[in-house]
Amino acid sequence: MEHIRTIEGHSARAWPAQTSTSILGWELRLSPILSSKRTNSLNAVTPEAGRFAEALETARMICHEQKVPCHVRLHPLGGQEPIDHLRALGLNGRGETTVEVLDLADPYSVDQRVVFGESLSDLWLDTNASTHDHGETERNGIRDSLASVAIPQGFAVAFDNGVPCAVGRAALDEGLMGIFQIATLPSARRKGLGLAVVTSLLEWGQRKGASKAYLQVESGNIAARNLYESLGFRPLYTYDYWTLPPL
Numbered sequence: 649m650e651h652i653r654t655i656e657g658h659s660a661r662a663w664p665a666q667t668s669t670s671i672l673g674w675e676l677r678l679s680p681i682l683s684s685k686r687t688n689s690l691n692a693v694t695p696e697a698g699r700f701a702e703a704l705e706t707a708r709m710i711c712h713e714q715k716v717p718c719h720v721r722l723h724p725l726g727g728q729e730p731i732d733h734l735r736a737l738g739l740n741g742r743g744e745t746t747v748e749v750l751d752l753a754d755p756y757s758v759d760q761r762v763v764f765g766e767s768l769s770d771l772w773l774d775t776n777a778s779t780h781d782h783g784e785t786e787r788n789g790i791r792d793s794l795a796s797v798a799i800p801q802g803f804a805v806a807f808d809n810g811v812p813c814a815v816g817r818a819a820l821d822e823g824l825m826g827i828f829q830i831a832t833l834p835s836a837r838r839k840g841l842g843l844a845v846v847t848s849l850l851e852w853g854q855r856k857g858a859s860k861a862y863l864q865v866e867s868g869n870i871a872a873r874n875l876y877e878s879l880g881f882r883p884l885y886t887y888d889y890w891t892l893p894p895l
Contacts, residue, residue: 652724652885654824655747655862656691662819662826663687664796669710673713681789683782685889686864689719692726702731702894714894717768723747723887728833732889737853741888746865748777748881762806762854766808770792772803775812779831802852805863806841814841818849818861825853827863830872840872843875850879 660668665677665687665741673695690707704720711718722730722741734741760762765770768791777787792832794801799821815838817828827849832842853861865872869888 649724651748651749655749655826655884656693656723656725657819658819658826658862659686659705659864660691661799661821662797662801663710664793666793669707672698672699672708674703674707676707676710677714678711678714679789679793680714681785682793683786684802685719685721687793689721689889690717691721692723692730695729697729698724700726700733704730704733708892708895711892717891717894720890721887722890724885730890737892739890739892741890744886744888746867746873746883746886747826747862747885748863748873748876749880750850750879750881751855752850752861756847756854758851759793759806759840760847761808761841762844762848763812764805764848765803766801766852768801768803772805772813772815772817775805775829776817776829779813779815779833780814780829783793799822801857802849802856804845804848806844806848808836808839808841811836813839814845816842816845816849818853820853820856820858823859824859825856825858825861827861830863842872843879844848846875846879 666679674690675693676690708718710732773791799819799847802818804816805812815833816830818825
């Protein structure tokens with residue numbers, strides 16, 4: 649559980665929400681400008697036993713006031729109580745994601761197709777927007793969110809025949825690095841660009857003193873999971889999202 653707690657805390661620092669509200673050991677993270685549920689959900693931190701219903705009601709009221717959906721992101725730190733409560737409301741979890749971890753041991757090489765930097769750039773933002781099919785509003789929201797990250801970051805863009813086609817980001821703190829926003833344009837897949845991005849991020853993290861890495865991948869994305877498994881990543885835990893009906 650402590651390993652999970654460390655990763656969850658790191659992830660919140662590496663991909664911060666616009667606002668965070670503490671509620672009885674839960675944290676309501678909201679970024680209405682972003683589509684990511686990770687930055688728009690109620691998350692367990694150190695939940696107070698027997699008080700999930702109260703915490704959920706408070707979160708629902710805040711979401712109602714801000715005119716945004718109320719999502720609960722459930723992972724092992726939440727325990728069984730919220731699962732039982734939400735199921736009693738007739739709800740089910742969706743969008744299961746697996747958190748995978750890796751001990752950094754072997755050295756990693758940098759693919760010459762990758763342009764790497766430690767500062768957020770328009771190149772990275774534009775490539776990230778195109779690979780994730782984001783519009784200008786979301787692009788600019790991501791820019792503002794990542795500009796607020798207080799820990800070191802690495803930004804990778806992979807090119808194919810001079811065209812930026814794949815992207816990824818890493819954030820590093822106290823020997824632990826998280827890998828985020830890995831994506832490749834559909835027209836450029838099966839060319840090893842995703843692998844090139846991830847290995848360049850691992851090389852950067854190892855060079856900066858990281859000893860462990862983690863990433864989050866949709867549990868049903870078999871191609872991505874096979875790629876990460878080939879690098880030595882192994883599953884640690886899963887989470888999913890439970891969406892409350894509007895008040």
